[in-house]
Amino acid sequence: MSAQPQPVTPAKSARSFDIPWTAMPFLLIVAVMVLLAVAAPLVAPVDPNTQNLLARLKAPGTVSRGVTYILGSDELGRDVLSRLIYGARISLFVAFSSVLLSGTLGSILGMVAAFYRGWVEIVIMRLVDIVLSVPAILFAIITVAVLGPGLVNVVIVLALTRWPRYARVAYGQTLSVANMPYVRLSHFMGASWIRLLGRHVLPNIAGSLAVVATLEFGLMVLFEAGLSFLGLGVQPPMASWGAMLSTGRNYVATAWWIATFPGLALFLLVLSINLIGDHVRDRLDPKAR
Amino acid sequence: MPIFFAKRLFQALIAIFGVMTLIFFLQRLAGDPVLLLVPMDASQADIDRMRIALGFDRPVVVQYLEYIGNLLLFDFGRSYVQNIPVAELIRTRLPYTLMLAGGALVVAFGIGIPIGITLAIRRGKPIARVLSGLVLAGQSMPTFWSAILMIMVFGVWLGWAPPSGARQISSIVMPSIALGLLSMATFARVARTAVLDELEKDYVRTGHAKGLPMRRIIFRHLLRNASIPVVTVSALEIANLLAGAVIVETVFAWPGLGQLTIQAITARDFMVVQGVVLLGAITAIGLNLIADLLYSLIDPRIRMGAGS
């Protein structure tokens, strides 16, 4: 949480994305999770969707039909460890793609609003207000009812409900950047707005947007879980941490392992990302909100 | 300033109107409540009769105009499921939502602000790292998971508070904590920033140089000055708390608007959804407007809030 350069940091660069050593363990956690997700087919002991009704709710370490359930089996006799590894894929994919989509959409709209002012600004910023005041669940239910359920539609729901966060930041930051003398100057010299935004504005506001994106990434992991809890998430039998957690929570007293492992994984991922985001934010502007 | 205010107010009204229109048409894309209302073995003729009785056979535009017309007369319609006026339904649920939001605010504010101040004063010290980790941990768990753990531990095993419901005063403790944990980090962060800002100001340095005890400077002067941004962010956070209670209310069986929202949406109880969303939009957009105006008073360059 320090703005002072840490003397022990081996990295010499004082660039804004320099991560202090205290954040390293968390970066490592995220890296390991991403690695597991990518290499899931190679790492997972068994197929995550193969059921065995004779080996339901078995405790960690149980062996049945030649399969060792290292982290136990779930309510349909599937291997919790394998589902956890494959679940990382889904949770990370949903979070990553929804952040990418909503981030891009929101940043562009925010910059455009600040740059053009006038009617464009009013329309975009009021749209921001509108989307922010509609319950996300309503969007989720309508999307599922109209487009059908599925992984891609979960991403669409999240993207559609989250872009205003980026739009607000992009808007506010662009406002201040756009008034800087050199930006005005290139505007007078006839630079196209795409060039202006890309060349001068975006590099200046990218840091703040990155901070929002980091925090949103953690939130998206939680939102995917929340959608699963409400029955609007990824489709069964697909494993996501949120889906595992929302069925597993019914077994807290009898088969603790079903919910505890995905819950722990989810908690560690989100906490790591939040801490990294906090560091980045601190580094960028020690006093930024 | 008055012109700016009038303009923003007008825009806010347009935005609220936009929300209502959007919701009206979007909702109807997801089907209607008729099939949920009739028994499973109802014939097609019965279903059609019910649909006509509820007015869903008419063109959507006609239904929309009728809705807007009624809205202008402050008639919010009736629940198709419960057969009572929407206004009545919301009126019975609103107090619970306010109580829960209040409870959560006490938790988030009461824990978040002191931690935020500590973070600023003890900046860079190990205690600050631990505290900020703890605050962030509070918002790193899905509520439906942390809530059931709380229920099992404090409700079932220790028996300190009833696991669910709203029958006694102790019922509000667990839902408030579950909901408050989510906003706690935001408050801590804002408080930290505000205090850091103040710490750099001349009066603090002067006071310090004059030999005034730091404790006295902080409690006498600094906190009062740092409270303005905190209050502004609180306004936005209250809107979040009012809207964000769907899962907490569902798990704790707390009869507030969050539960009503999800029930109405799944039941396609259109008018109730419209009513809840209208209230939410007025709260969110209204509080936003107030926050914007406060910002513009504090900082004439009109810094838009980065939100949360």
Place this chain on the structure above:
Amino acid sequence: MPGLRRITSVLLLAATLGSATFLGGTASAKDLFVVDLVNEPSSLDPQKQWNPDSYYVYRNVFDNLITRNDDGKIAPQIATSWDYKSPSEVVFKLRSDVKFHDGEKLTAEDVAFSVTRIIDPAFKSPQISQFNKIKSAAVTGENEVTITTDGPYPVLLAQLVKLSIVPKHAVEKAGDDAFNAAPVGSGPYKFDRWDRGSLVALARNADYWGDKGPFEKVEFRAVPDAATRLADLQAGNADLIVTLDSDQAKQLESSASAKVLSALTERIAYLKLNPTLPPLDNAKVRQAVAMAIDKQGIVEGLLGGFDKPASQMANDTYFGYVPDIKNVAFDPEAAKKIVEETGAGKTKLSFATSPVFDQRIVQALAQMLSDVGFTVEIQLTDMAAYLKRAQSEPAQQANLAFGRWSCACQDVDGVLFPLLHSSSSWSSLRDPKIDALLVQARNTLDDKERQQAYNGVAKFVADDVPMVPLYEAAVLYGGAKNLQWQPTANESMFLNRMSWND
């Protein structure tokens, strides 16, 4: 503002007591009995909404014309006896000693009014489909009412089990809305208050003509999350909870303070196939689906043995049940062969479901079908979207759908007609022979002729497989150890059939 007033009183109460007290569970005599439902009743007017959460509550406030006893047989309640004057006219003799909660006597006028009210299209009762064969009800003597139907109607008595008697004077005086908010009945419990979104409270009717209720006060609370209901029961915050699955029930087996209460219901779980879309338009492929499903495995391995494998869309308490029917046997190897030969595995089969159904079953079924070579994609949507799809044109329906059906009438007409007759929105079958059999059975009072028609339909279901009957579903409740209660097949919850041992 009753809401605010309530909150102030709660605050005052808390202030006086200094700390919170448990209101439920610990009293020495069982004064307050707490039931955790899923949702709050949508209506307490028994002639409006008819869903489980409403039904559980208002059936304790109202008496019905007739009822079912614990064995599921039709039994007298307000009516003491009945006679068919003609195939379309039934005369009911009524009790004379029944009083409504406001002290007024229940008369034949009230019974006739109740029937007339529910069949009046202007009243817009969602239950009208259950009573629309009734043409009129008239007072034909002291304590005597005659109900006339539109032609012979064999399931009239089964439907009348669902008809509650409302007081004419109170309804007319208060109006429908006010009556719904504060209903007046003649049942073993009186309406006390309704905290919207939270609970409905009832109080014992000390003057009830029949078996009186064992608890002074009863609260029906709305607790949507099953894990929370379970916690409530274990903490003593509730005495009876509804809608458990078998795994949640297992958790109670080791509990010191709670137990599982279960009964087989009239509900039949089934897998519906869409015979209008390939590859399920081929009867052989449909049979392969039936061969792939291990009903025994599901019932024993997954459902904990509470339920019972079903051979047809009925159990033996239904009229129209066919003993010794032959089903396609469980044979995954043969199924595999058929799927391979017909190339049925190349088409992706959509499998529609909704969170209200047990997702363990749906996933297990999908797995069993995948095991023999089908390609199955589960599509989970909320109930409204599920219903909309299930009741659309056959070509728009999913290839497969899981459902659980009960007509609460113990007559196969209530199951087979909506699921198979081509006029029904649920049906994706278009078979004139089956239509003819179903109509024939519906329009006669001759039991032999009806049974014969249903034999034909049951054989068709077993051989041609428009749906696979899976199991007779059990209903599972969690109850406090001290509660004595035997749940019944028709899923009602009569408080005056319970007792409490201290």
